[in-house]
Amino acid sequence: PAVSRAQMPGFLSIDCGGAANYTDARGLRWTSDAGLIATGTPISTPNTSSTDTQYATLRAFPSDGAKHCYALPVATRARYLLRATFLYAGFDGDDAFPEFDLYLGATRWSPVVVYDGARLVTREAVVLAQSSTVSVCLSNATTGRPFISTLELRPLNGSLYRTDAEARAFLALAARINFGAPSPDPVRYPDDPYDRIWESDMVRRANYLVDAAPGTVNVSTDKPVFVATSERPPEKVMQTAVVGTLGELTYRLNLNGFPGDGWAFSYFAEIEESVVPETRKFKLFIPGLPDVSKATVDVGENAPGKLRLYQPGYYNVSLPFVLSFAFRKTNDSSRGPILNAFEIYKYVEIEPGSPDALAMASLASRYTSLGDWANEGGDPCWPSPWSWVRCSSEPQLRVVSINLSGKNLTGGVPPELVALSFLAEIRLDDNMLTGPIPDLAASSNLSIIHFENNQLTGSVPSYLSSLPKLTELYLQNNKLSGYIPKALKSRGIIFNYAGNMDLKRQGIKRSTTW
Incomplete structure (x- = not known):
């Protein structure tokens, strides 16, 4: 992990099922959930390969049709990144993997479906707090027992992820990818001061960044990159990228929670050195969605200049479950397309729940x-x-x-x-x-x-x-x-x-x- 330092103000990290409070190697302070929820049973997870202390335990709940809720303290009208993780590790010895629902208040946030007991399931959302607490609930088990490993709350300063719809819908993360990553390890806090987890494009799993175009190569720089734009992706993410040396970048991946309306932005920075003046111009193409293609991206001009972030995207775009996309260079471009990172969220309409x-x-x-x-x-x-x-x-x-x-x-x-x-x-x-x-x-x-x-x-x-x-x-x-x-x-x-x-x-x- 990155060098430890004191965590940012307002961070809340809950070790579900944990017995004690502690500080991890990243400098994040973890709190036991013992005084935060009235139901469930703390369980030590067997056979887990994770070395992170927070995944040595979980909290499991009965499959009784009831809901089981954590109430997290927040500041009204403040924006937060909320993350829940689930590492099954076969804690109940059942042959059937658990499947249940995750709720944010009265709104169904996402199903939680375990396909591999050793793989961590993560759900993230960007929410605007409507009151002094945010309730995260588990309910509606189809198979197995509902359980949870961690809950994390991170305040988002300023206008990060502000949308016109945030009073009636929150953003559920479908993909946040660091392209050109040097290893399968994600980038997160302290490299990202907001503790977003930027998944490496080197991770290998079904329907994740497949169908890459021939000629796709990694590039990187150790020079500083200016990232002070709307969403402020971390510099470490912007210091790596993929380049389509044969003129295009193509990928296919499944988007959790889609089809639906979403928020989607790409992050570009020119990080390749050149001894002669060159241009890098390209366009986005998504099969079946001709209206999504925007104007030509000219990284050097739009940023402007090298080692500076350019962040084009859509605040509201309809996307399919299986997303195939391509960045293709224009005829007057001397270099192929570049891609440093992107994020895609789905809008989840907030259910009002009971007026009472x-x-x-x-x-x-x-x-x-x-x-x-x-x-x-x-x-x-x-x-x-x-x-x-x-x-x-x-x-x-x-x-x-x-x-x-x-x-x-x-x-x-x-x-x-x-x-x-x-x-x-x-x-x-x-x-x-x-x-x-x-x-x-x-x-x-x-x-x-x-x-x-x-x-x-x-x-x-x-x-x-x-x-x-x-x-x-x-x-x-x-x-x-x-x-x-x-x-x-x-x-x-x-x-x-x-x-x-x-x-x-x-x-x-x-x-x-x-």
Whole structure:
């Protein structure tokens, strides 16, 4: 690895399943996930060839249909590179490789499909934080058990990867390739201060950079290259390239997550020395996509000059799953095309999830010390609901039932309930709640309310008699006082208020149930 140094501010590196915190050879500080997630089992990975400490363990989860989420702290409206990695290494001894889904909040980020137990699966995204946390969730196992090896969060300064669509879609990485690399090793931090991983074009695997044109050669320089453009690729990447000495560069590769609309940029710099003036002009060709070909690239003129970065590309382009492309020199060019690096991302439309998500997150945050149930994270309804919640799905994902019976809740009845207007059932019985019954009149679907066996005070609110669907109202064994609204008598509901010694029925001999 490159020479170690102190990591950049804001970096978060989580060793999933790891037992201790440590600093690796790159200077990156790794944190155990022990206090960051309430579910799953830490497992030591057998038979792994990786020498990186973070891949000696993983965290595995049951195939129970639930989702399992990490909530990562972020700064609202800041842009981040988010990376999740998965090294299976046969941890469960199963004959079937795992297959499950990775979610970013309520949005399906990507499937995670293991084809080779020894190969690292990596998923990266560029996201604009919409709140103070980003939830990364695993769910929907088709085979095997969901698992994760690492989670990494890297702040992106300035305008890096800014798009007009970032409030409604994030960028999922399909390819980030360093051409002309001297070895199969990737380039990353500290050579890239943002810790992007630039995969070497020397890596050999199926459908990755095949069909290279004859006459493709590597070139390099040890001279500084000016890289201060929009995305600031690292100088080390720009110091190598491939050149089509016979007039063209051709490649074919599969793009994870495509077909779809994407963000695609190439990085060029003239790094070859020449004793006589020469030109390097070429054009891009993609079969079946004639509109994608842009104006002629003249590296020396566009940069301008040698050892300077030129970054042409598309902020929104439709690309296929199998991408074949060629750079071909023009007739008036004395040299063949050059390519130092490129990146391709797919736009993933952000699913809004439940409109009740913010209120539910606030409610759960009151009780994080009381148990795993308050730390499940992600959207309360999607792709699966929290263990104590039921949701409807049509026409929107809405919370319709909350069951927090016997959870040792203290303080007042959570005020967030008032904002949950689609609630049909509330069970807060057998806790230590105090204060008055809140105004739930906006929840016109309420049919079952269980507040019994608490320490609630104040009167029985008159709005309860106006809830059109109310069938059960359990208020027994509290400290309620005053008179019971007369209208409740005629409703024919199951109503229990025993044990409230100061609660009375107006003009009627006291009883405890209706």
